Amino acid sequence: MKTIFRASLLSALVGIAGLAAASTSMAADVKWPTRPVQVVVIANPGGDTDFNARTMAKYFNQITGKSMVVTNIAGGGGTLAAEQVKGAAADGNTILFTHPGQLIVNEVAGLTEDSYEIFDVACIAGVDKSTVFVASKQSGVTSMQDLIAKSKAEPGSITYGTEMGSFSHVQGLMLEKLTDTKLKMVDGGTVSDRVVGMLGGRLDLGAITYGSVQDYVSGGQMVALGQPNEERNPLLGEVPTLKEQGLDITMDKPYVVAFPKGTDPAIVKKMADVMKQITEIPEYAEELKKFKQPVAYYGTEEAKAILAKTREDFMQFKDELRQAKN
Incomplete structure (x- = not known):
């Protein structure tokens, strides 16, 4: 039985490695970005979410040679920004920069029926630990x-x-x-x-x-x-x-980069790769210190797992949040 399990596990790992290699190859081959990319931020200028988006945009330009145009759309608990990106063309030229306060709390609180799964999540670009x-x-x-x-x-x-x-x-x-x-x-x-x-x-x-x-x-x-x-x-x-x-409490706030549903997976993967490169730039780490924030990054699958666990944790407070929203 153990031999069968090990063989199956080895086969699965080989399969995952093959998929990862194919995905990396696709991302390297895709011609993106070809023009300025709009990143829609769910908050007003000046706060931590906006700061993280603008810092990402600065180094995105440095790595890709194309600019990121930051558009702030606050209001509705982030739903206004999310709706704009949700309805945008899935061509890789519109990105949502958000966090669980919009992606998950609004769903749990009943403010929207949408969840993070209506977007193609690229990565977690940073985590507020401040x-x-x-x-x-x-x-x-x-x-x-x-x-x-x-x-x-x-x-x-x-x-x-x-x-x-x-x-x-x-x-x-x-x-x-x-x-x-x-x-x-x-x-x-x-x-x-x-x-x-x-x-x-x-x-x-x-x-x-x-x-x-x-x-x-x-x-x-x-x-x-x-x-x-x-x-x-x-x-x-x-x-x-x-x-x-003595209190087993951790409450991270990750910053999520996501595309409209149906975006080319190679573009989604390339954005994740670019963000990873950004986190490896020393000057980027120094800039984050302005908001007392260490460097953090999670790729696509890890990001989805974190969001799924966060939703599970938040769901226990559904009644209190829905009462507060009404």
Whole structure:
């Protein structure tokens, strides 16, 4: 029986290797890009998603000799941008730059019936590992253990600022579930709005990119409780992971590059290859440090697996997200 299994496994691996080689050959042969490529970003200019898209576009031009034209289409939780790309010609000249907040949260929350599977996913171009759970000084919360103790003693006494039905909302729901606590979820608006709300004492807690609160943590107006990463992001200084504090919580936000369904697989593969080359450029890594972000990359099949697992993890919060959206 073991001999049959090994033979089958070897045959499968040979088959996969052959497919990979054929795919690489196809990508090398395809004539793409032949003109400027439009990348549609689901967020307004200036934020982390836009920054990652524009940095990708800069080095895409350096590698391919063709430009990437960044178009920002915010609104509808990212559905407006997704609809534009979904309806575009599948000729490789229109790309969606997005993240699970649009691709998966909207599906789970019932905002759209579409899922990431309506696109041809090329790769994960980067992963935001800069988020920290941070508490305001006025909240009196000084550590993650303190937060858990206060929340259990008085359920709902800690106000968590979020954008209801968004990725940060899922982060709060995950924290509740894995700590067996109850937070008071409040729609605090955008990241900048939530920072102001915490400084003013209206919000106690948030999951916010470290770069947006670093000065306030250094100044004592806020306390960084922990980063929800598998391992410490060294760009966040001495902020411990939640896992170091006994909480098995990781909440990465990957940036996804996808094409309209039906795009030539050779083009999809070539885009994935170009992005991998971009991540190997030292100057690219230096630029990402502006947003406290290390270099990360996942190819097509790995990206699909990550998105499938993310959807599975998020689906447990379907009822809460759908209630928040209504």
